[in-house]
Amino acid sequence: MTNLYVADKLQRVTPAYPDDSLLRAAELLVQGGAGVLPIVSAGEPIGILTEQRLREAIAAGANWSEPVGDWMEEAFTPIRIETPVETAATYLANSMLPAIGVDAWGRYVGVVSLAHLIARPVAPVSVGTIGGMATPLGVYLTNGIVRAGAGDIGLALTGALLLILYLAASWMVMGSAQWAQTHLGIPLLSYYDSPYAYTWLASDLMGLMLRASEFLLFLLLMRMLPIAGTHAAEHMVVHAIERGEPLVLEVVRRMPRVHPRCGTNLVAGVALFLGLANFLQGMMPEMSEMRDLALLFALLATVLFWRPFGELLQWLATTKPPTDQQLLRAIRVGEQLLQRARPYSGVVPPFGIRLLRTGLPQILLGAWGTLALLSLLERLLGITLILG
Known part of the structure; x- marks a missing residue:
């Protein structure tokens, strides 16, 4: 497990919010398949719901429409997702508390379990937009x-x-x-x-x-x-x-x-709009209604052609x-x-x-x-x- 981190072996469980009903929380608990449902507020985990806790709520006569925040458990272990797998596995082997993976800012990312740390295949890295x-x-x-x-x-x-x-x-x-x-x-x-x-x-x-x-x-x-x-x-x-x-x-x-998200495209769009707007408006008499029409035409042409123009500039120049x-x-x-x-x-x-x-x-x-x-x-x- 060398060079693996908790982030590689997380279970991406959709969390619930404190105001969600017990019914909604039960559905998410089943869908997540981790046996633990994180409860988050403002992105940070504040509690969990387990099947055992759900049974206790039902036995106590809880209504399915009640907020899950009234029945959640506050005892859980937050684990930073950049923690090495070996370190996290050693800790969980000696802990009885469920573990929640959090990022560097303490926000919820996924559920951590000892079984998944040991046996789950490495998930592809989610790099995001580069x-x-x-x-x-x-x-x-x-x-x-x-x-x-x-x-x-x-x-x-x-x-x-x-x-x-x-x-x-x-x-x-x-x-x-x-x-x-x-x-x-x-x-x-x-x-x-x-x-x-x-x-x-x-x-x-x-x-x-x-x-x-x-x-x-x-x-x-x-x-x-x-x-x-x-x-x-x-x-x-x-x-x-x-x-x-x-x-x-x-x-x-x-x-x-040539890449579609290159900053050259943005520069090309600005240059195209300003160039067309100034040129076309300069051709019109002062205080003419045609100047507004020229501005609209410049905007329309920019919307239609800014990306092809930017890609052309990338290919030819940048x-x-x-x-x-x-x-x-x-x-x-x-x-x-x-x-x-x-x-x-x-x-x-x-x-x-x-x-x-x-x-x-x-x-x-x-x-x-x-x-x-x-x-x-x-x-x-x-x-x-x-x-x-």
Whole structure:
């Protein structure tokens, strides 16, 4: 039983609430098949109902409509689900009390019995929904409870890298526009700063194209960096885990590098809506009812096409075919996540933990920190680093 935990051998019994009737509790007791029915309040176990206790209630003249909370037993043993099987089995062998499996926050997860700890086949690990990030330090994976791979520093570096890539794209576009205006007499910089954006004047269309080129150049720079291959490797490992495939190179190589839950899709949806809304509304006269219609059309188009557009951006820009080394490193992170998730199989973490595990706070902190550093350098050196 080495490397097995209580979470691997739990009985997933649907609990009752104190206000449930004895009839409902009896039904759940039969359905659970564990001989013990947990009674929970606010997610935490507060008592149990056994067949012996049910017989006592009937013998005492209890009505089937009475709340089970009046007849539950409060004597039980909570056991953390990350407890090794050997430790839990030794404890239960010397205890007469029923045992309830709880997570790290004391919330009910399942019923624990000595017989199941010893004899029950290992249940598949319930990892839950997996999220991930590609960072300069490698793949980051999480299921909202545990995480594996790149740590907080890697996530913060991702935020810094994304900001630097965007600024680099802006520098290149504005620098090229200024060079063309100075040396060739083509007023590209004036077009870029045009105050009449999103109209049909030639200068404004040129300005719109220049601003759109920043986004395209940003995507091109991302595609050129190794992080695009790391991003693809992350997607492919997540696909393999979600399909129940073994994490071996030959299998993971066959997985798609586009994933439907990638954050690129969300960015694509926002960009699609804002781009269409600004462009279409800019074509309409001021105070025109058609502006509202244009906004509605932009919303409808976004709802219909944001996911295909996001998947196209993933394929063309934010991912590229990974190397075998990138895949192998991502596979190791995936195996690490599965190992760490096993003791917490089926646990639902609090919102704050889930938010922290997404990596978004660390990414934002990295971007803001880089922005603050660049602002400080601007003041100290008297140069312009942040454009736009």
